[in-house]
Amino acid sequence: MLRIITERTEARAELRRICDRTHDERVVHKEATVREVIQAVQRQGDRALLHYTSEFDGQTLKPEELRVSGSELDAAYQQVSKELLDAIRLAKVQVEAFHRQRVPKSWVQFGENEVVLGKRYTPVDRAGLYVPGGRAAYPSTVLMNAIPAKVAGVPRIVMCTPPGPDKTLNPAVLVAAQEAGVTEIYRVGGAQAIAALAYGTPTIPNVHVITGPGNIYVTLAKKLVYGTVGIDSLAGPSEVLVIADSQANPVHVAADLLAQAEHDPLAAAILITPDGNLAKQVVAEVENQLAEHPRRTLTEKAIAHYGVAIVVESLEVAAELSNEFAPEHLELEIAEPWDLLPQIRHAGAIFLGNSTPEAVGDYLAGPNHTLPTSGAARYASALSVEVFMKHSSLIQYSPKALQKVAGAIEVLAQAEGLPSHAESVRLRRENL
Numbered sequence: 001m002l003r004i005i006t007e008r009t010e011a012r013a014e015l016r017r018i019c020d021r022t023h024d025e026r027v028v029h030k031e032a033t034v035r036e037v038i039q040a041v042q043r044q045g046d047r048a049l050l051h052y053t054s055e056f057d058g059q060t061l062k063p064e065e066l067r068v069s070g071s072e073l074d075a076a077y078q079q080v081s082k083e084l085l086d087a088i089r090l091a092k093v094q095v096e097a098f099h100r101q102r103v104p105k106s107w108v109q110f111g112e113n114e115v116v117l118g119k120r121y122t123p124v125d126r127a128g129l130y131v132p133g134g135r136a137a138y139p140s141t142v143l144m145n146a147i148p149a150k151v152a153g154v155p156r157i158v159m160c161t162p163p164g165p166d167k168t169l170n171p172a173v174l175v176a177a178q179e180a181g182v183t184e185i186y187r188v189g190g191a192q193a194i195a196a197l198a199y200g201t202p203t204i205p206n207v208h209v210i211t212g213p214g215n216i217y218v219t220l221a222k223k224l225v226y227g228t229v230g231i232d233s234l235a236g237p238s239e240v241l242v243i244a245d246s247q248a249n250p251v252h253v254a255a256d257l258l259a260q261a262e263h264d265p266l267a268a269a270i271l272i273t274p275d276g277n278l279a280k281q282v283v284a285e286v287e288n289q290l291a292e293h294p295r296r297t298l299t300e301k302a303i304a305h306y307g308v309a310i311v312v313e314s315l316e317v318a319a320e321l322s323n324e325f326a327p328e329h330l331e332l333e334i335a336e337p338w339d340l341l342p343q344i345r346h347a348g349a350i351f352l353g354n355s356t357p358e359a360v361g362d363y364l365a366g367p368n369h370t371l372p373t374s375g376a377a378r379y380a381s382a383l384s385v386e387v388f389m390k391h392s393s394l395i396q397y398s399p400k401a402l403q404k405v406a407g408a409i410e411v412l413a414q415a416e417g418l419p420s421h422a423e424s425v426r427l428r429r430e431n432l
Helices: 008-019 026-044 046-057 070-079 082-100 139-152 171-180 190-199 216-225 250-261 276-290 296-306 315-325 337-343 358-363 399-415 419-430
Strands: 003-005 107-110 115-123 126-130 156-161 184-187 209-211 239-244 268-273 307-311 329-333 349-352 389-397
Touching (some): 003 008, 003 276, 008 315, 026 046, 026 216, 046 190, 070 171, 082 139, 126 139, 139 156, 139 171, 156 190, 190 209, 239 315, 250 268, 250 276, 250 296, 250 358, 268 276, 268 296, 268 315, 296 307, 329 337, 329 358, 349 358, 399 419
Parallel strands (some): 126 156, 126 209, 239 268
Antiparallel strands (some): 107 115, 115 389
């Protein structure tokens, strides 16, 4: 059952507990396992991938079966309904349109003192996308990761996803990948997939950036290969925080909380409201909607462990507590959401008003649904085009411009004990 808390100190402690829910001593042991997997893939390449696919996924593959064939990709289109294909294509259009507005532009500035400065943006050569399997299929994750890479101009987009029963992959995932511009797909999951993308094998190319969510083993693998490759983030379990007032519909609020809880037993669903009566109604409605929920077991577990309704004195206090938690998803189901928005400082995505459930952002609003979790919204942002790009600084000094600043550069270089730095400038200054 969703618990109700009315005391602020208790509420803060509960929010901290929920935020830290993945900090577990068992992670240390998992990290040791992940390190072994990564080292095995580095040493043994495809042979390690086949071994771990058999051990962890129960699927025996031949080396040539790692890469998804063209005939499988063609067949996927015959296995999805027209309605689903249309929905995937609509989502693609929306997400692509949003990300095209986010492409950073190279620039050059010609100064009055014959100094030229600028930034030049270029995409990485290869991007790796991880798409989880397990409890559900995620074509939306494919779109949200592949489209910004494509918009950024990445020429080679490599996707890994774990095989299901009989080595199959979800046809909706395969269709989404083709629609979004993925260039090659491999049926491999877990830490071994991340290792393959980071270091390469005879079959799978190494990439320069890896994005996409996964279980704790995938997340730890991304953490361990960071530095060899770039990553988007270390994603934790999903979470939503709903700030609601008396005009909110308790049926809708309950549905939004359950929409997060149904992801994972570690998912968090939090309501903060100044209306105690609304809190009670939402608690009752959560129980009502859970009764016939198709994913009741795991959803109920998430609600029991990481679901809470907090009653506060005002919306201002609600915003304060929300900022402390820094939720992945924040819904403002209040009469005047734009009035409260200036008080919101930390959130991955903000959904304003009663007609904007978080599911809109999950699928096709346009902004990316790969978001910072577990408090990371205090310093991190949604996956974007910039993750797949890097910039080079452009610097050009004329002889006259160098002469003007040479003395200061030499002084600074000598102060740092780097005489050759100073000499590289002095020699040019003397010849000007």
